[in-house]
Amino acid sequence: MPGAAELRTLQRRINSVRSTQKITHAMELIAASRITRARQAVEAARPYAVMITRVIRDLAAESSVADHPLLTQPAAVDRVGLVIVAADRGLAGAYNANILRRAERLAEAETQQGRDAVRYIVGRKAQQYYHYRGEQVAESWTGVTDRPRYADARQIADRVINDYANGDIQRVWLCYTDFRSALRQVPSVAQLLPVEQRELAGGAGYTAEFMFEPEPAEILGQLLPRYLEHRVYAGLLESSASEHASRQRAMSNASENASEIIDELTREANAARQAAITTEISEIVGGAEALAST
Numbered sequence: 001m002p003g004a005a006e007l008r009t010l011q012r013r014i015n016s017v018r019s020t021q022k023i024t025h026a027m028e029l030i031a032a033s034r035i036t037r038a039r040q041a042v043e044a045a046r047p048y049a050v051m052i053t054r055v056i057r058d059l060a061a062e063s064s065v066a067d068h069p070l071l072t073q074p075a076a077v078d079r080v081g082l083v084i085v086a087a088d089r090g091l092a093g094a095y096n097a098n099i100l101r102r103a104e105r106l107a108e109a110e111t112q113q114g115r116d117a118v119r120y121i122v123g124r125k126a127q128q129y130y131h132y133r134g135e136q137v138a139e140s141w142t143g144v145t146d147r148p149r150y151a152d153a154r155q156i157a158d159r160v161i162n163d164y165a166n167g168d169i170q171r172v173w174l175c176y177t178d179f180r181s182a183l184r185q186v187p188s189v190a191q192l193l194p195v196e197q198r199e200l201a202g203g204a205g206y207t208a209e210f211m212f213e214p215e216p217a218e219i220l221g222q223l224l225p226r227y228l229e230h231r232v233y234a235g236l237l238e239s240s241a242s243e244h245a246s247r248q249r250a251m252s253n254a255s256e257n258a259s260e261i262i263d264e265l266t267r268e269a270n271a272a273r274q275a276a277i278t279t280e281i282s283e284i285v286g287g288a289e290a291l292a293s294t
Helices: 002-060 095-112 124-132 150-165 216-293
Strands: 079-085 116-122 139-141 171-181 184-193
Touching: 002 171, 002 216, 079 095, 079 150, 079 216, 095 116, 095 124, 095 171, 095 184, 095 216, 116 124, 116 150, 139 150, 150 184, 150 216, 171 216, 184 216
Parallel strands: 079 116, 079 171, 116 139
Antiparallel strands: 171 184
8 A cells, every 4th residue: 555655664764863863962962071071171281381381481581592493483484384183083063174174275375475385184084185185295193183182292293393393394383173162163273383472472571580400492492392282282172172062063953953854754654644544444435335336
């Protein structure tokens, strides 16, 4: 009977959507729990950032280290490095598309200034994006974005610092997603190298005098890489929190859409069921009338 066949098809579709809804709801809950953990990691790392910035600011005030290679602007900039932090997984709404679009706008702006853009990418989605377009990347890291570790940030920072020190690149940008709230994440860029003096601003209005042991240049040479590692680490943490927030919102919307589809299919199933009942009644009445007329 066509009505019964249609009803079975609709019921299978309803069951399929309900199964999908269970998955999206579970992913929403997981993402919500990971947002909290990522924000706690950001807060836990903040005191270290404040203190190392203060120490480097005091060291940078010494005229003897004013010309440190990581602090001075290069005479000419021909190649720039872009550290692009995307995600390892999808199902996060427009999160990956937004940061990749922001990074490509920056690369285009640098290209228009006559500079080559060298990409250092984090996350499988960025890897797939550039592989599909046939773009060459200097290096890529995967398995990092879900739960970033400081060791991951150290690997990334060491590579770009080494390339910068060798003169392969003369400027480094960090492209990440800034977590403002659970509803707002902003694709952002920040200059990593050379370290901008305004990043070290914010003193108390006077310069304290220190006696250094060993020499300020040696101390600064040890601390600046740690400072840059922490900036990369902060970008990874902010991006991780943004990814989980985007995924939570996307899965919440998917669950709501699934509910709407289930309601619509249920109405169709009810209509099909009523049509099947009406057809059966009509057939019974028609058969009874045929028997009565014989």
